[in-house]
Amino acid sequence: MTERSGSLSLSDVAREAGVSLTTASRALNDSYGVSASTKAKVLATAQRLDYVVSPDAVRLAGGRTRRVALVVPHIERWFFGDIVNGLTAVLSSADLDLLLYQVDSAADRLDFFTRLPARRKVDAVVVVGFPVAPREQERLALMGVDIVAAGGQSADYPYVCIDDYQAGRQAVDHLVELGHSRIAMIAAHDPDQPGWPARSGRSEAYVDAIAAKGIDVDDVLVRDVDWGGLNAASAMASILDAVPDNPPTAVFAHSDELALGAIRTLHRRGLRVPEDVSVIGIDDHPLAELTDLTTVHQSAREQGRIAARLVIEALAVRAGAGTAPGSVTAPTKLLVRSTTGAPRGAVRRG
Amino acid sequence: MTERSGSLSLSDVAREAGVSLTTASRALNDSYGVSASTKAKVLATAQRLDYVVSPDAVRLAGGRTRRVALVVPHIERWFFGDIVNGLTAVLSSADLDLLLYQVDSAADRLDFFTRLPARRKVDAVVVVGFPVAPREQERLALMGVDIVAAGGQSADYPYVCIDDYQAGRQAVDHLVELGHSRIAMIAAHDPDQPGWPARSGRSEAYVDAIAAKGIDVDDVLVRDVDWGGLNAASAMASILDAVPDNPPTAVFAHSDELALGAIRTLHRRGLRVPEDVSVIGIDDHPLAELTDLTTVHQSAREQGRIAARLVIEALAVRAGAGTAPGSVTAPTKLLVRSTTGAPRGAVRRG
């Protein structure tokens, strides 16, 4: 029952500094109407006493909570984990706490969106990796919290994400430039997050890049799978089985994990990478370096950091400072390693 | 400024139910001294009105926050991410919120341990993957919060983790039983988390398993590296270079990522796995399945779930119910896939 372990309150600071509670509060909050000298005195006292504000009291009294909710699916996956990593780093340096809500399934989402709004627990929410449905947007709007999207766009919220079409072009154009014309694609989608439109940018890029070469897309070379390396492995096998006499010379996978799955199947079928088949992914997953996978790099961590900054800016605006945050598109970059090369024919020609 | 978006308070429920604020509070909190009928009436009213308690008010008034802090390093790594996944799943079903604190460096830790205690923001803290130093234990004790350790033991806190020695024995014994006697080991440690003693259990197991066969450990076959596949790749190269005429016939890596790094070097040196060298890891990382890696399986997610239950039990005890949580050792299991086999000699003998 040793509840209060020595932590002192604002009134302690006020008394010690010789001012009223009101003034102490204003000084600490940079409110208007406090002389410079008084403010300095209060700040110094607070510092000396190691005073730390009680977020709960602030919230109850109508102030900000200094808490932000992070709504994220599949936190165990590299991309999301790295976003969280970057996010927490800058959020904590701004003295903001992070409430984590994992929403893998549709049920989780419903639960989150119906529960959070009940009592405002946070000042802002960061939605990672999935689009917010119209009804969910309404609930969020009702709360009056600031919202930021990371790893994708959503509604009109400020966002940070890569340009999926651009990333796709970087990957497929690389294959095309190498001389490939028979290029397979393994596209991914998350069955629990239907309607995520961004991913399709990668598919559009594939179609365009190939069309630019005057070739029609051969649907038999395209597979759409649930997320996961194993599914990609099956998809690759399925493609190979469908065109035994005329296999693709290259594979564009929507992600590195998918690419790794495809490579596994290729190896099992006795095909060499890249001699027989080139493979490229997107992400630059930590394992991509370990497996010498050619890929299109993106930094999830940096996107997390940017999302945090977007939140901080939005909070500042609300507090009457700064300007509304603008969305940012994170850069992507082709990283040629050892899983792509010129197709056989091209080599022979040399 | 539309602050309160229709969320109603306990007094609304009390009025509606025709009881006092006090009684309403007691009914909702299962406190003693409320007739069954009154309690039922209050509960029904609260339900009907969609009442949700304000955690901040509760906390301020001296109640519980229903928040738990998770202190975890490297959340982007599979093991930690999966622990978080399991943890959030059961915590949220118990209506507990999770505050995430990432502590990768020593500076992060200092920051966390000095800041959190200032104002109790949580009822419990789950420490994942690193030991709590004595001074940190003191700060935590001062807060009067419940503490649970996951992914390792720490002080006298209830914990959930695997038996590292046991896991190590399962891995090395497998190699020994296959007929290997020249077994290398790539051990890992996190430079940012010195003093984590659990890992050494894996090393002890290596020594014992080999000694049990009457063989002395050859230090030239052992490397201790910073966490990460690339470091393991270098370590493997270093081992091979050290004993060019008498290379190991098997490698025991402390984790799957390390094992994958070792395999990469083996392949680059033209060595086949498992024909020339067997490799085994520990974890059963998602990629282990994709790479057919033989390993010792452990479920990080399950450990996360168990940690959450430990927290819930501890909170119940504090509320006067249930019994103190007991620590649990999560099971591990050898999973033979395709990276281990009998050594050449043994094969020839057959």
Add this chain to the structure above:
DNA sequence: CTGAAAGCGCTTACAG
């Protein structure tokens, strides 16, 4: 079993 009252630590009109 039930209720009136004080208090948790702040912020914010409202008056100087």
Add this chain to the structure above:
DNA sequence: CTGAAAGCGCTTACAG
């Protein structure tokens, strides 16, 4: 520029 006072939504002695 500064302060006394009310109130945020709860819990918990203290009295019935």
